[in-house]
Amino acid sequence: MSVESQPYDGAATGVLAKPSWRLIPQIDRDPTLVAGVQEAHGRVLLCCGVGLLAVLFWQIGIDFSSAGLALACAYAGRYRRVLIFLATSLLLWRSGFLVDRTFLARLAIDEGVADRIDQPLVSAAMVAITFALFSVLLAMRGAGAIVLRRPTLGLLVAFLALVVVTQASFTAGTPRVLLWSFLMTFQPYLWFLAYGLVDAAKERAPVWQHLGVFHPFWGATLTPFGKGLSYLRRFEAKTSEELAVTQLKGVKLAAWVLILAIGKICFGELVHGQLRLPMFDDNLLQYLAGHPQPRLVGWASVVVFFVDDLLSMTVFGGVIVATARLAGFRLLRNTYRPLQSATLAEFWNRYYFYYKELLVDHFFYPTFVRCFRGHRRLRMFFATFAAACIGNLLFHFIRDIHFVGEMGLWRAVVGEQSHAFYTFVLAVSVGLSQMRRVPQPAPRGWLRGRLLPCLWVSGFFCVIHIFDAPLDREHSLWQRAEFLFYLLGVTT
Amino acid sequence: MTTTERPEVRSRMRHYITQRLIMKGDLSPLSDDDLLFTSGRLDSLDAVELIMSIETDYGINFSDIGFDLTRLDSISAIAALVQQPSAEPA
Numbered sequence: 001m002s003v004e005s006q007p008y009d010g011a012a013t014g015v016l017a018k019p020s021w022r023l024i025p026q027i028d029r030d031p032t033l034v035a036g037v038q039e040a041h042g043r044v045l046l047c048c049g050v051g052l053l054a055v056l057f058w059q060i061g062i063d064f065s066s067a068g069l070a071l072a073c074a075y076a077g078r079y080r081r082v083l084i085f086l087a088t089s090l091l092l093w094r095s096g097f098l099v100d101r102t103f104l105a106r107l108a109i110d111e112g113v114a115d116r117i118d119q120p121l122v123s124a125a126m127v128a129i130t131f132a133l134f135s136v137l138l139a140m141r142g143a144g145a146i147v148l149r150r151p152t153l154g155l156l157v158a159f160l161a162l163v164v165v166t167q168a169s170f171t172a173g174t175p176r177v178l179l180w181s182f183l184m185t186f187q188p189y190l191w192f193l194a195y196g197l198v199d200a201a202k203e204r205a206p207v208w209q210h211l212g213v214f215h216p217f218w219g220a221t222l223t224p225f226g227k228g229l230s231y232l233r234r235f236e237a238k239t240s241e242e243l244a245v246t247q248l249k250g251v252k253l254a255a256w257v258l259i260l261a262i263g264k265i266c267f268g269e270l271v272h273g274q275l276r277l278p279m280f281d282d283n284l285l286q287y288l289a290g291h292p293q294p295r296l297v298g299w300a301s302v303v304v305f306f307v308d309d310l311l312s313m314t315v316f317g318g319v320i321v322a323t324a325r326l327a328g329f330r331l332l333r334n335t336y337r338p339l340q341s342a343t344l345a346e347f348w349n350r351y352y353f354y355y356k357e358l359l360v361d362h363f364f365y366p367t368f369v370r371c372f373r374g375h376r377r378l379r380m381f382f383a384t385f386a387a388a389c390i391g392n393l394l395f396h397f398i399r400d401i402h403f404v405g406e407m408g409l410w411r412a413v414v415g416e417q418s419h420a421f422y423t424f425v426l427a428v429s430v431g432l433s434q435m436r437r438v439p440q441p442a443p444r445g446w447l448r449g450r451l452l453p454c455l456w457v458s459g460f461f462c463v464i465h466i467f468d469a470p471l472d473r474e475h476s477l478w479q480r481a482e483f484l485f486y487l488l489g490v491t492t
Numbered sequence: 493m494t495t496t497e498r499p500e501v502r503s504r505m506r507h508y509i510t511q512r513l514i515m516k517g518d519l520s521p522l523s524d525d526d527l528l529f530t531s532g533r534l535d536s537l538d539a540v541e542l543i544m545s546i547e548t549d550y551g552i553n554f555s556d557i558g559f560d561l562t563r564l565d566s567i568s569a570i571a572a573l574v575q576q577p578s579a580e581p582a
Binding site for chain 1: 527530532535536537539540543544547553554555559560561562
């Protein structure tokens with residue numbers, strides 16, 4: 001778990017690091033452009049450029065409209081925080097505060113109380129209750145009260161305890177629907193609250209400013225892109241020059257992501273359209289149905305799935321980070337040259353930076369500073385295991401918590417077996433990779449020092465994806481292992 | 493253990509961090525207030541090494557004082573952490 005991959009360069013030096021030809025020019029390092037974007041006419045041009053990018057993104061089905069809100073926030077001066085809060089609130093309201101209403105409606109029918117519950121009213125009440133609860137917790141933390149001394153642990157225990165309660169027979173009917181309504185309203189914000197509670201203890205900021213970055217308007221999943229308020233403050237442009245550089249970095253990233261998104265579409269058309277290669281899921285399903293594709297096709301679908309996943313992650317995270325940069329927050333990229341990773345730990349960091357940060361912040365460091373303090377290597381390994389296996393598993397279990405409502409707790413837990421295996425192998429491998437890592441660059445030449453390690457790392461994650469790929473609740477660990485054995489030629 | 497004077501702490505930390513940056517090929521200048529972790533110049537493995545070094549050299553138990561990476565995010569922040577009364581061993 002490392003962060004070494006991304007270059008730290010913010011100032012407009014006028015000196016290009018690599019004078020060679022680049023697909024996307026380093027506009028953020030051109031002093032003339034940086035100066036121009038600080039002027040009114042330059043800002044108009046920047047807005048036009050961003051508008052053009054948004055149209056091009058729209059043409060290929062990607063929503064980059066938040067960039068308009070980002071520019072408004074960037075130029076709002078001292079009203080920036082208010083505007084961020086309003087923009088975030090607007091988008092959350094538009095998306096129904098991210099509550100899975102289909103699940104809740106189905107649950108109400110299953111519980112036989114659909115005609116007795118006014119779903120929109122319950123949803124509105126739950127949103128009000130949840131945000132009131134967040135506000136109280138943040139305010140108490142900000143006032144120095146010891147609320148949830150260990151926020152992450154406290155939140156996870158409380159959330160999972162309520163999930164267990166939903167399974168009790170005495171909650172059947174309306175209480176179960178209300179409890180699930182609360183949980184499904186709370187769930188999208190759980191990790192934001194975890195960051196918020198940590199921040200509130202050290203940031204003397206009003207509660208609404210913390211809430212303004214709970215699922216900020218530039219985008220997020222359950223993983224906060226930009227963590228919490230204190231992290232964002234560190235990356236916020238303080239001067240007009242910093243803002244100009246940050247915004248030009250945002251434009252540069254957006255342009256790069258646009259090219260990748262077009263490349264992804266072409267790649268999909270080539271392999272699935274022209275070459276008629278089946279999707280990974282179809283390949284697995286056909287094998288399980290007793291009609292396996294040739295091994296070569298199987299391997300090709302695994303590799304294509306891996307490449308497609310990397311491109312999807314880069315595009316999806318890139319749009320979010322580019323929007324945040326346009327708003328004046330110079331966030332690090334989410335996916336950064338993952339195929340250049342020479343160690344397993346490095347890949348994990350380069351693949352999904354903010355998710356890795358979440359696991360490091362909430363599982364790795366708390367474990368590291370508390371457990372096995374007298375045993376250097378064991379301490380390191382155990383903390384890595386806590387993050388990559390336990391944290392990873394918990395995160396996904398909570399992300400897919402609707403399975404508990406649909407399948408029951410036991411079946412939902414059993415359905416995690418393949419993903420649990422994936423996280424276990426990942427954690428052990430990354431842990432060993434961390435322990436073996438030597439900081440000095442090894443003088444072993446390009447082939448042995450760079451190419452072979454990179455191929456090994458990519459190959460490892462490509463194969464292990466078989467256990468992490470979609471359909472992971474529907475097929476057992478053994479079925480996936482059988483598919484892998486077939487690909488390896490162990491079975492027929 | 494006596495409290496180390498600020499210049500000495502800063503000097504030792506600057507030397508330690510500069511060495512780690514050089515090992516990573518980062519030869520950019522380093523000032524006392526430059527961000528180390530949130531800027532991406534150092535990573536979590538470096539943080540781990542730094543924590544163990546501070547624990548050994550200054551007897552600080554991070555689980556007692558509440559771990560917060562931002563308190564290690566610059567040479568100045570580390571110097572302040574090492575010398576704060578609550579961080580000193582009994």
